[in-house]
Amino acid sequence: MGFEFVALSLPPMVIGTLAAIACALPGNFLLLRRQSLIGDAISHVVLPGIVVAFLLTGVISTLPMMLGAAGAALVAVLAIEAIRRFGRVEPGAAMGVVFTAMFAGGVLLLEQSDTSSVHLDVEHALYGNLESLIWLDAVGWASLVDPSALSLLPPELFRMAGVTVLVAAVVALFWRPFVLATFDExxxxxxxxxxxxxxxxxxxxxxxxxxxxxxxxxxxxVIAMFICPPAAARMMTDRLGAQVAWSLGFATLSAVLGYVMAGYGPLWLGRTDAVSAAGMIATVSGAVLLLATLLGPHRKHP
Amino acid sequence: MSMRLARPGTSDKAETSPLAVRGLTVSYGGDPVVFSVDMTVAPGQMTAIVGPNGAGKSTLLKACLGIVKPLAGRITAWGKPVARQSSRIAYVPQRTSIDWDFPVTVIDVVLMGMYRDLGLLRRVRPQHREAAMACLDRVGMRDFADRQIGQLSGGQQQRVFLARALAQQADLFLLDEPFAGVDAATESAIIAVLKALRDEGRTIVAVHHDLSTVEAYFDRVFLINRRRIAEGPVSTAFTTDTLHEAYGGRLSDGFTARRA
Structure with missing residues (x-):
């Protein structure tokens, strides 16, 4: 159990938790700014960025894909702001226009370019592949203190951890301006x-x-973690600091519980196959939101 | 057009005025909402910005604070660009512009007025809290410090915003419709605080809707309907003629008859 858990379950669980936390943190502000859909938009507009990166470099490797995705996300953010400001359109509509247009562009690009030889498909983009982020070099709990084994952890883990720390640091440093500008522009x-x-x-x-x-x-x-944990947290408290803390707790709970239920839930029910961890994590976060909506002490309409 | 008063003020008046506006034109994309407006706020006085709906009152205030960007014009506070004087200026936005569901307590809203002292990371110390409580005391809201703002009545919310402005320890207070939708008790509480501020030598400028209280509340009037209609002491600038020019046919005859 020790080996199997550390090698196969711990890394994806940690990566899932970090991803959930990194999204839930800014998600709190997006929720209060009524821009929650921006997370949805961004997670879709990265598709054309990834395709363009592939067309430019001709290979599927992480760095160009990340750069392409980041570039597309930035273009989308700027386009949404520009349409909102100069077109005087409500934010939801501006996001809807940009993200459907860019996603559609990505699909067309993908069709028109020769990606049949490489593994680039819409399914991977939607569900990711959390279960494949395993740590084959682990031999058990002792590996957690073995530097040579640790260096062979999935690179996604370090990348996700770095981004999570960066997001948390920026939010902590600029907490007051973020709150002020969100509450009363x-x-x-x-x-x-x-x-x-x-x-x-x-x-x-x-x-x-x-x-x-x-x-x-x-x-x-990504979509679920931007919206569900902050929205559930809002119904647990009337203070923003506490709301953020609750949202991080809900994000962690969803990631861990979702991963465990995806891996073992079907077995407990007598089925043989595991189900998608990403899908189960999103489902659990939705269930948490449902419970908070029904039972949370600070619901808007009791 | 012939009714238009002569442009007031020499440039040295603008040098000393807490808020001087010259040639201000603001547009949200279409026709200007504020057109070629001059305004010279008198120090240590209470000025009402008065005009019909859509006359550009709030826009004028927002342009003065740098919240909306003007097409043209120059705005100075004590002779310097407003951006450099923002530490001496407090702003009370329209209550309806705020999301009152926001997860924040009354005391935290007042502490926002001390942002300049607290900066990014300085800790909120007991003396900050005491100062914030003193501001709440001044508007009669001490007992509500730990409430979430959405649990307050409209009048109480307005008082909390005034307390936040007090916490800014400013010399110039700009208020956007501070009496809109508040109860009578709040209205008299707010006016008492504003008059006390004026008596301390501070300058008050408020967008004001209720023509019947202008004389009782304010020293000076700035009448606007996109263009400046009149500016000066209530006794000379707030007359039947100037009101007619500002409001046109929209002003009820009953009101002007009462004044005549």
Whole structure:
């Protein structure tokens, strides 16, 4: 059990948890700014970025894909802001326009280019492949203190951890401006805060989290983690600090419980195959949101 | 057009005014909402910005604070660009512009007024809390410090916003419709605080809707309907003629008859 768990279950569980936390953190601000769909948008617009990166380099490797995805996400963020500001369209509509247009562009690009020889498909983009992020060099719990074994952990783990730490650090450092600009933009402007830049920074953090998590776990978890844990957390408390803490707890709970239920749930029910971990994590986070909606102490309409 | 008053103020008046506007034009993409407006706020006085709906009152205020970008015009506070004086200016936005479901407590809203002191990372110390409580005391909201803002009545919310402005320790207070949708008790509480601030030598500018209280509440009036209609002490600028020019046919005859 020790070997199997450390090698096969622990790395994907940790990566899933980190991805959930990295998305839930900016998700709290997106929720309060009524921009939750921006996470959804970003996780879709990375597709054309990845295809363009493939067309330019001719290979499927992580760095160009990450750069392409990040570039597409940035283009989308700028386009959404521009349409919202200059077109005076409500944010939801601006996001809808940009993300469908870019996703459609990505599909057309994918069709028109010769990607049949390489593994680049929509399914991988949607579900990721959390279960494949295993640590074959682990021999048991002792491997956690063995530097040579640790260096052979899946690279996604280090990438996801780095992004999670970065997102957390930026949110902690700019907590007050983020809160001020989100709560009362006019007042924040009167203090001289660059509210446009702050909005862009929050969206960029979300984009960063989305791209990193997308690479590791696919876009389903990304969408669910931007929205479900913060929305459930909002119904548990009336203070933003506590809301963020609850959301991180819910994100962790969803990732761990979802992974365990995906791997072992079907066996407990007498079935033989495991189900998609990403799908189960998203399902658990949805169930958490449902419970919070029914039972949370700070629901809007009791 | 012939009714238009002569442009006031020499440039040295603008040098000393807490808020001086010259040639301000603002548009949200279509026709200008504020067109070629001059305004010179008198120090240590309470000025009401008055005009019909859509006259550009809030826009004028927002342009003064740098919240909306003007097409043209120059805005100075004590002779310097407003951006450099923002530490001396407090702003109370329209209550309806806020999401009152936001997970924040009353005391935390007041502490936002101390952002300049607290900066990014400085800890909120007991003296900050005490100062915030003193501000809440001044508007009669001390007992509500730990409530979430959505649990307050409209008048209580407005008082909390005034307390946040007090926490800014500013010399110039800009308020956008502070009496809109508040109860009578709140209205008199707010006006008492504003008059006390004026008596301390601070300058108050408020967008104001209720023509019947202008004389009782304010020292000066700035009448606007996209263009500046009149500006000056209530006794000279707030007359039947200037009101007619600002409101046109939209002003009820009953009100002007009462004034005549």
């Amino acid at each position: 006019g007042f924040a402007r009167s203090l001289g805060l660059p509210t446009g830049l702050i909005g862009l920074a929050i969206a960029t953090l979300a984009a960063l989290a989305a791209v990193a998590a997308f690479d590791a776990v696919g876009s389903i978890i």
